[in-house]
Amino acid sequence: MAHAPVVAVIDQTLETKRRPPFDVVYEWVTTVDHKKIGLMYIAYALIFLLIAGFEAVLMRIQLAVPNNHFVSPQVFNRLFTMHGTTMVFFMGMPILFGFANYLVPLMIGARDMAFPRLNAFSFWISAFGGLLLYFSYLGGDGLYGMGSAPDVGWFAYAPLTAKVFSPGHSTDYWTLSILLSGIGTTGTALNIMTTTICMRCKGMKLTRMPLFVWLMVVTSFLVFVAVSPLTAAQIMLTLDRYLGAHFFDTQAGGSAVLWMHFFWIFGHPEVYILVLPAFGFISEMIPVFSRKAIFGYPAMVAASVAIGFISLSVWAHHMFTVGMGPAGNTFFVFSTMVISVPTGIKIFNWLATLWGGKIIFKVPMMFSLAFLFQFLVAGLTGIMLSSAPFNWQLSASYFVIAHFHYVLVGAIVTALFGAFYYWYPKVTGRMMSETLGKWHFWLFIIGFHLTFDVMHVPGLLGMPRRIYTYEAGRGWETLNFIIGIGALFQTVGTLIFVYNMVRSYYHGEIAGHDPWDAWTLEWATPSPPPVYNFAVEPTVRSRRPLWDLKHPEDPDENYE
Amino acid sequence: MLPTVAAMNHLSVLADGAILRSPTTIFDPAATPARSAFELSMLVLGVTAGIFLVVGGLMLYAVIRFRYRPSDSEREPPQIYGSNQIELSWTVIPILIVVMLFLSTTRVILDTEAAPKPASSVDVTVIGHQFWWEYRYPKLGVVTANELHVPVSDPAKPMPTYLAMSSADTDHSFWVPRLAGKMDLIPNRLNTMWIDPQEPGLYLGQCAQYCGTQHAKMLLRVYAQSPEDFAAWIKQQQRPAEQDVSANPAVAEGQTVFMHSACINCHTIAGTVATGRYGPDLTHLESRDTIASGPIQNTPENLRKWIANPNSMKPGVLMPSMHLNDHDLDVITAYLVTLH
C-alpha cells in the first residue's frame, strides 16, 4: 500500500493564542463539531459525577450507624432517587456517548458525524434535562411540602408515582427530565448508527472497524428499541398524573405490574447500553498494552451482537418476586443464564489477548486489568441473581446494590478511568501524570473493594435497599460503617483524578500523535486533531491500519 | 468523639460475631422455602466460586507471566488472531454449566411455587399498607396487625401457613429471610406464598419494596407457636374487646374519649362503634410486643408518646397527631393498655 507522510497541521497545544472569553464561549455554545460536543458531554457528566457522588457520601454517613439522624427520611429518599437517576441518565449516558461522539468519526476516518446539527441539539436537550432534574430542589413545591426533588426511587414504581401518593411536582421533574434525556440519547444513537453505516473511509468494511465502533453500533441499536419504551411509559405516567388517565391506576383496574414490565424492558437493555461502550474501551486498550491484536475479533463481534439481542429478552429477572408464576419465572431464568455465555466469551477473548503478550503496566492498562477482574466477579454475582429462588432472597437487598455497583463502578467507571488516561493525550496533546494516576488507581480500587465487596454481606443478612436507617442487632452495623470508609477512599481517588486532568492540561508532557504506539486511525491525526480530523481521506486494508504502516513486512491483511 | 465510640462499638460487635448470629440471615433457614433456596444457593455459590478460581487464577497468572520485562527484545510478540477450536470450547463448556444450573433452578421453582396445598394449612390474608401490615384469618374470624402468629409445622404432619397477599396502596414486599424468599404485595393483584416454620420462635424481617417515607420502619415479626399456643392465641384474638370497663374510672373515661374522637374513623375495636379500617385493628393491642409495625416497644409511655405525636417517632407516618390534651392522652392510654 502506498503511503505518504502527510503534513498534518499546526499542533494547537503549542500555537493557540489567547482569545477573548466571549469568543471562546460562543464557539463552544454554537459548535456542531463532534469533538467539541463530545467534550461538552464529558465535562457535563463529570460535574454530575461529583454531585451524585456527594449524594452517595451523604447516604453512607446516614447509614454508618443504626438509627442515625444525620438526614431525615424524606431527604434520604430524595438522595437515593437523585443519586440513581443522576448517575444513570446524567453521568453514565452522557459520558459514554461523549466518548463515542469524539472517537467514532476519528476511528472510521470520517470528517464528522452524519448529522452535526442533530448532534448539537441532542447534547443541549440532554443538558437541559439534567438542569431540569436539579431545578426540582428549588422549584418543586407542592402540597404539604411534598415538593422538592423526586423521592420515588430511580425506577419509580407505580402506584407510588400516582398523584395521590406523590402529590406536588417532584415526580414530574423526574419524568420530564428523563424524557428529554431520552430524546437526546436517541438522537445521538441515530447519529452514531448513520455515521458508521454511511461515512466509513475507503476500505473500511464493517469487518475492519475497531471493536469500539462495533460496540457503539450495537449500543445504538439498543437505544432505539429500549429507550423508546421508557419514553412511552413516561408519557403514560404523565397522562395519568395530569389528564386523569388510568394506565397505572390500580383503583380503576390498571396494573402496577405493567409499569414494571415497561420500565424493565427499558431498564435491562439500559445497563447493556452502559456496559457495551465500556467493553469497547477495554477492547481497544488491552491489545495495545499487551502488544498483540485482539484475540478472536469475529467472535467478539458475534458475542457483542448476541448480547445486544439477548438483552432484550431478560428484563423480568428484575421482577422474580412479583408473582409471575413458575412459567414466567422459568423463562426469564433461562434467558438470563443464556446471556452469560456470550459475556463469558468476551472475558475469555480478552484473557487470550493478554496471553503470550508483553503487558505494559501503564495506568490505562492497570484500570483495564482491574476491569477484567471486577467484571468477572460482577458477572458471577449476576449468575447468582439469575437463579430465581436465590433471587427471592437476594432481590431488593444490599446484595443487588453490591452487584450492580460492581458492574457500574467496578466495570464501567473503571474502564472509563482507563479510557480517560488513554485518550486524554489525543484530545489535549499532553500526557496525564503517571504518578498521580497510580495514586488515583490504588486509592480508588481499595475504596471500591472496601465498599462493594463488603456490601454483599448485609444483603445476605437480610438488609433491604432504600432504607434510611436500620435496626441494631441484625449484624449490619459494622458492615455499613466499613462501606462508608470505602466511600471516602473513592472520593479522594476521584478528586486526585480531577486534579490530574486539570494539572496535566497545563503541565503534562507533550504527547505527539501516537504516544502509546497504537494501531487504529485516531492515532494517525495530530494531538489534538484539527477540526477536519484527516487532511486526506484514509484508505485502510485491515483492522489495524497503523500496524500495517509500521510493519510493512508483515501487515495484518495477510491474516484476516 | 462520636466516630470513635461508633468504631469501638463495631469492634466489639465483630468480636462477638453478631454478623454470624444475625436473626435475618438467609443462611440459617427455619422453614422449607428458605431451606430450598439455601440449598440451591449453595450449589450456585459452589459453581460460581469454581469459575472464579479458575478464570481469576488464569488472569492472575497471565498478568504475572506475560508482563513486559526491560530485558525483553524490542520485537512485538507473536500476533495471534484467534482460534475456532478454542472459541468453540469456551462456548460449549459454559452452555453445559448453564443447562445444569437452569435445570436445578427450575426444580426448586416448581417445588416452591407449584407445591400442592395441604388441607390442614392455615390461611392468612395479608394486606400491605403504608407503613403497617394487616393480617386477617378469614376461616378463624381473626383480624390483627403487624405481628403475625402462625403454628409450627411438623414435617411429618405439615401445617403450613398460606399467605394471600395484596396491598391497599403502593407496592410492598414480605421478607422474612429465615422463613422464605420475599414476595411482593401489589394493589389490585393477589400473590400467594407459604411458610412452614419448624421451630417455635420469633422470626424477623421487614418490607422489601420501597413504599414511601417510612418504608424503613415497616418491620415484620412472625411468631411461630406450638399448635396449642397458637390455638390459645386464636381464641384470645377471636374475642371482642372487653366491654365492661366501669371498674376503673380512668379506663372508662378513656373509652368514652376514644369513641368520641376521630380515632374511630381509622381504627377498629371489635364490639364497639370504632370500625375504621384505614389504620391497624386495635382490639387486642396489648397482646402485641411492639407498636408502629415493629420499631417501638409496646409500653404505656411509648404508646402515649405515639398517640401525642406519631410523626416525632416515625416521621412521615400517615397517622396524624390528634392534638389531644395531656389528660385525654392519659386516659386514652389507660384504656388502650386494657385491650388484651
Place this chain on the structure above:
Amino acid sequence: MMQTTSSIPISTSEQPWVLPHRGIVGMTCLIIAESAIFLIFVVAYVYYIGRSLSGPTPAQVLELPILSTICLLSSSITIHYAVGALRKDNVRGCTLGLAGTVLLGAVFLMMTAREWYHLIHDFGLTIRTNLFGTTFYSLVGLHASHVVVGLTMLTIALALSLRGSVTEEHAERLEVLSLYWHFVDGVWVVVFTVVYVLGR
C-alpha cells in the same frame, strides 16, 4: 510555526466505495425507535382489552373508519408518485403528488377529529372515563400527532415545490420524507387492526 507530521494511510487504487445514503439510514433508525414507542402503547391497549371497570366499551361506541383509512393509505400512493416524478425531473408531477398527499392526510385528520367529537359529546368517552378511554385516546392520539408532524413537513415541501425551489437533486430528501409518511401509514394499519377489528 511548529508542524507535526503524522502518517495517514492512503491508497492510489481507485475501486469504487459506495455507502448507503445517510438520510435514508437516519430515517430508518428513527422509524425503528418510533415503532418501539407505538409498540408499547399497542401492548397497553391489548392488555387492557375487556378490563375496564365501567363505562362504554369499544363495541358500543366504535365504528370502522373505512373512509379515513382509504384516504390515509391512498396518500402513500400519491407520495410514492411524487417521489418517482421528482426523480424523473417532473416537478409538476411532484407538486401534484404532494398536493394529493396533503389533501388526503388532512381529510384523515378531519375525520378523526369528527370521530373524537362524536365519542366525547355523544358517549361521554374521555381519556379519564375508563381503561378503554385511556388506551384508545393515547394510542390513536399518538398516531394522529405523527400525522400532524408529517403533514406539516409535506406542506412545507408542497409550498417549496409550488415556489419552484424543488428540483431533481432534492429527490433523495423527498424520499426520506416519504419513508416517514409510509411509516405513519403502516402504524395506522396496526392501530386499525388492534383497535377497530380485534378490540371490539
